Amino acid sequence: QSVLTQSPSASGTPGQRVTISCSGGRSNIGSHTVNWYQQLPGTAPKLLIYSDNQRPSGVPDRFSGSKSGTSASLAISGLQSEDEADYYCAAWDDSLNGLVFGGGTKLAVL
């Protein structure tokens, strides 16, 4: 049972916009910024969004992040087949004094 809650799966067709949500609490998302990681099949995770809504250099602007209270979202617009991956949210947790991840959302591009 992950501290941060994500839907296990999501799907969309090419060109669509999909949103992945991440729910937490006051000790994690409510107190710290949220980061999103993309894990393509068989590869290491890659930083996709940091500090709630910032994109590292090289990440397309199709990817965007937002946060409100104790929940965060990752939006992917103009969905492409190469976006098929697992997506994880993460935030520091003051109660655990450690990093917590969401359980991950497997995105399928139909």
Added chain:
Amino acid sequence: EVQLVQSGAEVKKPGESLKISCKTSGYNFATYWVGWVRQMPGKGLEWVGIIYPGDSDTRYSPSFRGQVTISADNSISTAYLQWSSLKASDTAIYYCARRVVLARTAYFFDFWGQGTLVTVSS
């Protein structure tokens, strides 16, 4: 160019010890935290712990405290994760990653190693 290169896959028996490594380059090793993340087969990411090589300050997830040891060698810019007595349930891919601290409430892992598969089986 920042790089984290991990040691190769390991196959061990229960009860054996193991130390895997994460060799870094392209940045000042002593001034960034390095963390470890576990991914069990077919499962999600779990934070194991983190070390600040500059002063060896180390933090562990409650789930892993006492089960593993994290260390670092500044002279060769390398972080380590070790077990004294492996269990079958330690079978997983272990990733190292560099942590950036932007503010007291803003941290993230920006560069990741390729992962080390640890298989523990009798």
